[in-house]
Amino acid sequence: MSYYLTTPIYYVNAEPHLGHAYTTVVADALARFHRLLGLETRFQTGTDEHGDKVVEAAVKAGLPVKDFVDRVSARFRQSWDELDISYDHYIRTTDPAHVKVVQEVLSRVHESGGIYFGEYGGLYCYGCETFYLERDLIDGRCPDHQTKPTYLKEENYFFRMSKYQGWLLDYISDNPDWIRPERYKNEVLAFLREPLEDLCISRPKSRLEWGITLPFDERYVTYVWFDALLNYLSGLGYPGGDLYKKFWPAQHLIAKDILKPHAIYWPTMLAAMGLEPFAHLNVHGYWQLDSGKMSKSLGNVVEPKGLAAQYGVDQVRYFFLREMVFGLDAHFSVEALVARINADLANDLGNLVARSLGMAFKYRQGIVPPPGVPNDLDQEVILLAARAAADFLHNFPALEFSRALAGLWEFIGHLNRYIVVNAPWELAKQPEAAARLDTVLYHLLESLRWIAALLRPVMPASALKMSEQLGLGLALWDQPLPQVLQWGRLLPGSTLQKGPALFPRIDT
């Protein structure tokens, strides 16, 4: 079994921002999760580097275009390294291998009649270098330049997308969770109620040179779709090689703004190429930044790099997955981030680890005690651990990250209550309760092992720290989840490690 997951390739006309970081963190958590399940996993991200906006940005930065895209692409890559993103392949649309695949595919689709040469006429603004529709103009003038656009005819290449409309509608009906969550499937179906038009896929070099030359007409470059979307295949070495055979079809992860290209253009392109559609299109919402509170200083913080540096990589990763219901929009604020860190991570989980380990050291010299016969309270802990794990394993791959984590935190809450109910500090005062104290401590520590294992995809560094504090060697830690999640694998007699607070409170 294999699992191939992609993020979009990010457009390099601007720096990485919160939305990019969210998509990439979600993808990373999913990739790590599936690796832990034991699936052969490939996780690809990268950058989209052609087109007029990039040229514009390069001119503005005073750099040759290639130097500019190198710089911004590296900036993205660095951000992902800082966020602990475990991508297997970082693709760039300026990679020679990608360019070659694009040209091969274009040739093939052209030869099979899927691409034709046609004329397009419209109102063109020289300032924007783009065509406008009548209805988009303000008093007949360009909304940006306040100039009157000229009627211009341009010859271009078009992809026969329209002929796939019926097929696509059928495919969506036959595969109801192909585009998910459901709301986005419905949106696509709404698009498809209108007749689908053919897709313009070229730009004359007189207007745009920074692109991939059409293999059948060197006066043109290909525009956006047959370049960018094909990264999902070129990154696998398509059409040759083993990777494509092993990993296609892909799980795509995108934000809702690029739903249409991925849900409509891309599958029809794949159909024209005679390929199997992607496995799922997974669509998420937006982080809403309250513009009122969005001061300039905060603007810098919302840059992923600054956020992780200030609040911690795992803290930010946890916040992303816990705070946003996948598919819906959510509000982002530093206040909300700090609230999550303090309440969930410092108070609930971090403190649970600290008090459990603290008691194990204070009462048992940091040695894992042997569990005695479990009573009802202990049985309940074991039951709830199993339930939390089962729910988590069910919700996480279904993209219900928030629910998965909320469920795990219910278990954490239960453990905090378990401590109060059992009052180990009282047991410690009674010599005859020694076995009972052993049992309580063991159930706590073993529960923490489960929690650490489940949190690995979300907070890899913190989960590892937990495992180290629990004295787990690699043999107990670095295994597929189903093997790790067996009650009682924490060995009595093994040595715990003291460590600093996992998630320090943030003073407000």
Next chain:
RNA sequence: GGCGGUGUAGCUCAGUCGGUUAGAGCAUGCGGCUCAUAUCCGCAGUGUCCGGGGUUCGAAUCCCUGCACCGCCA
């Protein structure tokens, strides 16, 4: 303008697609514990489920309509 979405506690939001008395977290107040990162535990709440109309034995949930906000087409 067209299409789609959202509106639930002071705040942020769940509510698995009609079914007990509408929930969680945060924030607030009171009480308890001392193993712990001043943490944890218990108790207390507060609701015109945006307004109006309809379907139904029954609606936060389905339908119509109005308002507000958001997104896409761009």
